Amino acid sequence: MITAIAAVSENWGIGKNNDLLFNIPEDKKFFRRTTLNHTVIMGRKTLESLPNGKPFKDRRNIILSRDTNFCAEGAEVCHSVNEVLNLIKNEDAFVVGGGEIYRAFLPCCAAALITKVCAEPTADVFFPNLDGAANWKLSEQSEEFVYENLRYSFCTYENHRDIEF
Numbered sequence: 001m002i003t004a005i006a007a008v009s010e011n012w013g014i015g016k017n018n019d020l021l022f023n024i025p026e027d028k029k030f031f032r033r034t035t036l037n038h039t040v041i042m043g044r045k046t047l048e049s050l051p052n053g054k055p056f057k058d059r060r061n062i063i064l065s066r067d068t069n070f071c072a073e074g075a076e077v078c079h080s081v082n083e084v085l086n087l088i089k090n091e092d093a094f095v096v097g098g099g100e101i102y103r104a105f106l107p108c109c110a111a112a113l114i115t116k117v118c119a120e121p122t123a124d125v126f127f128p129n130l131d132g133a134a135n136w137k138l139s140e141q142s143e144e145f146v147y148e149n150l151r152y153s154f155c156t157y158e159n160h161r162d163i164e165f
């Protein structure tokens with residue numbers, strides 16, 4: 001099963017200047033706990049946004065780039081969605097961003113784990129608005145938590161359309 005995982009603002013913003021919009025410790029812990037020892041799939045720009053441009057530890061990292069010369073230490077590089085799907089076969093995997101990669105993989109995702117933050121900072125990259133997508137349904141929402149002045153909750157969306165492979 002493929003699951004997308006993202007932290008979004010009120011208007012589904014996810015990033016600005018190749019960086020995250022929020023830094024919420026409990027959300028980082030949730031991300032780590034959820035993805036640890038699993039496969040994570042990300043775009044080349046998201047890899048470059050990570051500390052020292054290094055892949056996530058203790059996870060199988062798959063990076064998408066159209067550049068056939070692109071290499072990343074500690075990661076596998078794929079050049080299309082289909083190449084990734086063939087590589088992971090039926091293994092569980094998490095799509096961890098960014099915007100281009102979420103858009104490309106959402107039709108293949110059965111669920112999306114969305115940390116919704118009640119704030120609307122300026123963003124230049126967005127997650128598709130699942131509240132406006134006919135086939136995506138909010139199935140679970142946690143209580144609201146607060147970090148500094150940010151209110152946020154953990155939401156699960158399920159894809160009710162036949163998953164595309």
Ligand SMILES: NC(=O)c1ccc[n+]([C@@H]2O[C@H](COP(=O)([O-])OP(=O)(O)OC[C@H]3O[C@@H](n4cnc5c(N)ncnc54)[C@H](OP(=O)(O)O)[C@@H]3O)[C@@H](O)[C@H]2O)c1
Binds near residue numbers: 006017065
């Ligand atoms: N809020 C969150 O949860 C979250 C999570 C992750 C990232 N982010 C944010 O998202 C932003 C980055 O997102 P982004 O949309 O700019 O970039 P991205 O999705 O991380 O990466 C885009 C790159 O992926 C490659 N790519 C995209 N589609 C492809 C395809 N179909 N086949 C092969 N390669 C493909 C291309 O690499 P090449 O140019 O090398 O060909 C493209 O330039 C940052 O601000 C980051 O902080 C937010």
